[in-house]
Amino acid sequence: MNQQTPFEKDLLRSYALRPMHPGFAHRLEAQLMDRQNQYSARPKPRLSVWAYAAAALVLLALVTLAIGPGKVYAQLRAIFGYVPGAGLVDRSLPLRLLKEPVSQTREGVTLRVDEAVLSADRTWLRYHIFGLPHPADAAAAQGACTQDPYLQLADGTHLPGKAGIFPPLPQDLANASLILPCLPGSQAADTVPTWALELEFIPAPADFKVHEVSFLAPEVTYATPVPGAEPNFGHLPTTTQAEIVLEQTIRTDDAYILDGLIRPLAGETGAVKIVSVPVIRDQHGNYLIFTSPSGLRENIYEALPDGSMRFAFELPMANTVFPVTLEIPIKLVPAGALDQSQFPTAAATFTWAPDEAAQPQTEKPELVCVLNETLASAGTAPKTLKGTAYWQDAAGILYHSALDGSGAERLAPGSQVAVSVDGSQIAWADADGLSILSTADGQLKNFPTLQPMDMVWSPDGGRLALALDPNWPRRVILDPATGSQQSFDALSQERLAGFSADGNLIYLLIPGTRGDGSLVMSFDIQSQTYQELFYLNHRSAKGPKPVVSADGNWLAYLGTPQGSIFIQPLDGGKATQVVDAPGRFNAPSAITKLIWTNTHQLAFDFYPAPQSPQSTWLLDPRTCALQQLPLEGSLLALRID
Amino acid sequence: MQDAKSGITPMAGTAEGLAANPEMAEDFLQFYRENLDGVYYFLLSRVRDAADAEDLTSQTFLSAYEHQHRLRDRQKFRAWVFTIARNKSVDFFRKRGRQPQADLNEAWFLPDESAGLSPDQQDRLISLAGLVSRLSPREQEYLQLRLIAQLPFAEMARVLRKTEASVKKTYYRILGRLQSQAEEI
Numbered sequence A: 001m002n003q004q005t006p007f008e009k010d011l012l013r014s015y016a017l018r019p020m021h022p023g024f025a026h027r028l029e030a031q032l033m034d035r036q037n038q039y040s041a042r043p044k045p046r047l048s049v050w051a052y053a054a055a056a057l058v059l060l061a062l063v064t065l066a067i068g069p070g071k072v073y074a075q076l077r078a079i080f081g082y083v084p085g086a087g088l089v090d091r092s093l094p095l096r097l098l099k100e101p102v103s104q105t106r107e108g109v110t111l112r113v114d115e116a117v118l119s120a121d122r123t124w125l126r127y128h129i130f131g132l133p134h135p136a137d138a139a140a141a142q143g144a145c146t147q148d149p150y151l152q153l154a155d156g157t158h159l160p161g162k163a164g165i166f167p168p169l170p171q172d173l174a175n176a177s178l179i180l181p182c183l184p185g186s187q188a189a190d191t192v193p194t195w196a197l198e199l200e201f202i203p204a205p206a207d208f209k210v211h212e213v214s215f216l217a218p219e220v221t222y223a224t225p226v227p228g229a230e231p232n233f234g235h236l237p238t239t240t241q242a243e244i245v246l247e248q249t250i251r252t253d254d255a256y257i258l259d260g261l262i263r264p265l266a267g268e269t270g271a272v273k274i275v276s277v278p279v280i281r282d283q284h285g286n287y288l289i290f291t292s293p294s295g296l297r298e299n300i301y302e303a304l305p306d307g308s309m310r311f312a313f314e315l316p317m318a319n320t321v322f323p324v325t326l327e328i329p330i331k332l333v334p335a336g337a338l339d340q341s342q343f344p345t346a347a348a349t350f351t352w353a354p355d356e357a358a359q360p361q362t363e364k365p366e367l368v369c370v371l372n373e374t375l376a377s378a379g380t381a382p383k384t385l386k387g388t389a390y391w392q393d394a395a396g397i398l399y400h401s402a403l404d405g406s407g408a409e410r411l412a413p414g415s416q417v418a419v420s421v422d423g424s425q426i427a428w429a430d431a432d433g434l435s436i437l438s439t440a441d442g443q444l445k446n447f448p449t450l451q452p453m454d455m456v457w458s459p460d461g462g463r464l465a466l467a468l469d470p471n472w473p474r475r476v477i478l479d480p481a482t483g484s485q486q487s488f489d490a491l492s493q494e495r496l497a498g499f500s501a502d503g504n505l506i507y508l509l510i511p512g513t514r515g516d517g518s519l520v521m522s523f524d525i526q527s528q529t530y531q532e533l534f535y536l537n538h539r540s541a542k543g544p545k546p547v548v549s550a551d552g553n554w555l556a557y558l559g560t561p562q563g564s565i566f567i568q569p570l571d572g573g574k575a576t577q578v579v580d581a582p583g584r585f586n587a588p589s590a591i592t593k594l595i596w597t598n599t600h601q602l603a604f605d606f607y608p609a610p611q612s613p614q615s616t617w618l619l620d621p622r623t624c625a626l627q628q629l630p631l632e633g634s635l636l637a638l639r640i641d
Numbered sequence B: 001m002q003d004a005k006s007g008i009t010p011m012a013g014t015a016e017g018l019a020a021n022p023e024m025a026e027d028f029l030q031f032y033r034e035n036l037d038g039v040y041y042f043l044l045s046r047v048r049d050a051a052d053a054e055d056l057t058s059q060t061f062l063s064a065y066e067h068q069h070r071l072r073d074r075q076k077f078r079a080w081v082f083t084i085a086r087n088k089s090v091d092f093f094r095k096r097g098r099q100p101q102a103d104l105n106e107a108w109f110l111p112d113e114s115a116g117l118s119p120d121q122q123d124r125l126i127s128l129a130g131l132v133s134r135l136s137p138r139e140q141e142y143l144q145l146r147l148i149a150q151l152p153f154a155e156m157a158r159v160l161r162k163t164e165a166s167v168k169k170t171y172y173r174i175l176g177r178l179q180s181q182a183e184e185i
Helices: A008-013 A020-039 A049-067 A071-079 A138-142 A372-377 B014-020 B023-049 B050-070 B074-098 B120-131 B138-149 B155-159 B164-183
Strands: A080-083 A087-090 A095-097 A104-107 A111-120 A121-129 A148-150 A158-160 A177-181 A195-203 A211-215 A221-225 A242-251 A255-264 A270-276 A279-281 A301-303 A311-315 A324-333 A345-352 A387-392 A396-399 A411-419 A425-430 A433-438 A444-447 A452-459 A464-467 A474-480 A485-489 A495-499 A505-508 A519-524 A529-535 A553-558 A564-569 A578-581 A591-596 A600-608 A616-622 A626-630 A632-641
Touching: A008 B120, A008 B138, A008 B164, A020 A324, A020 B023, A020 B050, A080 A095, A080 A111, A104 A195, A104 B023, A111 A195, A138 B074, A195 B074, A242 A345, A255 A324, A255 A372, A270 A311, A301 B050, A311 A324, A387 A411, A396 A425, A411 A452, A411 A632, A452 A495, A564 A591, A564 A600, A591 A632, B023 B050, B023 B074, B050 B074, B074 B155, B120 B164, B138 B155, B138 B164, B155 B164
Parallel strands: none
Antiparallel strands: A080 A087, A080 A211, A095 A111, A095 A195, A104 A111, A111 A121, A148 A158, A148 A177, A177 A195, A211 A242, A221 A242, A242 A255, A255 A311, A270 A324, A279 A324, A301 A311, A324 A345, A387 A396, A387 A632, A396 A411, A411 A425, A425 A433, A433 A444, A452 A464, A464 A474, A474 A485, A495 A505, A505 A519, A519 A529, A553 A564, A564 A578, A591 A600, A600 A616, A616 A626
């Protein structure tokens, strides 16, 4: 590897390259191995999932020609339905489901299939792997297992699949085996026995919920870049407008899904780029929190070869007053343009309302604890308030000090600090991995193979849940006393928010920019089961940074617009806004850190701006009492005596 | 005998020949494992779309696997694979009718939950990305090959069909210009 200067390292980071999908390396290696096998064995070609998809498209084209485009949409509506998780399913044959969840456990590792939907065009399985130990060399283990799973039929046929999607099964077939030659992130197939689960399928009951899909005749609106800002690129063709095409809508139990695309005008050769987070407001101007429909598409946006950009937004039904207005910031980049940054941003805007008369009403907003004006008048915490603050200085050194910043002591160069509720355990991440200090006896333990990105303590301080390398598809629960580790599946770059009061559940948040949206889930450590709890309303698009209170009852998170904080009971009750201090002249702007203290107070700090120096605050959401803490540095953890 | 740089054993013959020699195929897989990151992130930095980068990476390695018998000098294996990757991306842009470019797309800079960057660090990186996007495609290639693909100057020279001294000089000239521009931010 080349030696790099700090500036070169910064340049490299400026590319902001997202981590490679962990399954890709395995898939490609399997392809290479298959290629070798083809030369030696030349098996007969088999139909892939995509072959079936292509066949479906050809069929669709034939249907269109046969009955005319005017009738196609109605026919499609009858054929396709939406099942969350499984996506759009072809109902031309009766749907079938998994008879019951099945699992297999070997040496503490469990493979479990929870759900299946069998349709005329595909077989969808939802399965999880639990209990895989975290190896000392994660990178080596990641490259080990390369084989994709497949379904094995009674006649020996193998149907390979990816991401839980397999080819359709014959309608008269009630059984198949799910075969995993090895588990992703574990050893290669030739070193471990194959995993095999017998699956039994039954007809979907009459009440199985399939949501209707409304395929719309193409309805086009136009987006035009901000006039006057376009640079002159001489001979290069310039795309000046884009078309917005809403292709289909789906109504689920509690949401609407809008699925469509933005494309350059016909005849143009440029490409549409979605350059920032879309803004969606209802009729009253309230921001809506959109998510990515589960299973409909892998990503919320998808760039197409013709320069179009597909989108799919799931909008909540509750408390939304229709019509809604969607503003999608785009750039229209001409073919051959060398410098995309020079092109103006356009708002691809359209308005949509469901074809229904009755609309739910928005509830009146409630009063919040902290406004900009409140911050200006709040006093400093009294000297009598005792505790310990953990913070990082500008040079990346961790310190702990009194709440007024006095008596600062250096911990280590590092990032991330987590303090147990009783203050007996302090964990931090540094160059040596994970370090844990027991304050009772001063013993320091180091776990060099664990490099946490995120960590939370159980209420009794006996276990630490860790999110490690984002490429590693496991989370780890560490018992610092014994060093034992238990791993569980990562879902979709989720954030660890905290434990329940009894320590049996870990709360997770699926981030909002991909996957299933800002969904709060719980993971039951004993049964190793996940449960979907609720979606966050008004959550920050950049990162809600969710944290669970010490009593396990409340979730606090950063909201939209920036400078706002919401708290929500974990039983799914209504979220309450407690801070509403958006950036204004002479006022703080973005909140960078949010912490629950052991005394159920919220500590947060504002990112410094020219007109407002960094400030750290302590709020009791029960009484709205607000105090400023005279701390310097970036707050990481706080404990009140 | 194994080439220490490329990690692959010199071989001759066709892809079919690999089946008869599993050790050779395993050498290629070993090379693949060691260089997948470099090829993928090099392509991702050019096409800026994960699905496209995966597709081009697959094409690159499959093509290299199929045609490795054409390469006489095994010392040049890694540079050859990156040349394939570069050509695949050029074809990709040609089909789409646009030039490779640093894609200053704000959506890329939404901080990942795991990124751990402060807002001012993010602002600086966005500014740097803006400066990089203003470089010519050829100049951007120098950065991509050196910073992202992590190629030594000798291998960059093979990919870019320049002398090593020329590549080194050009790279540091680009770097110096960016650094002085960055100080003005």
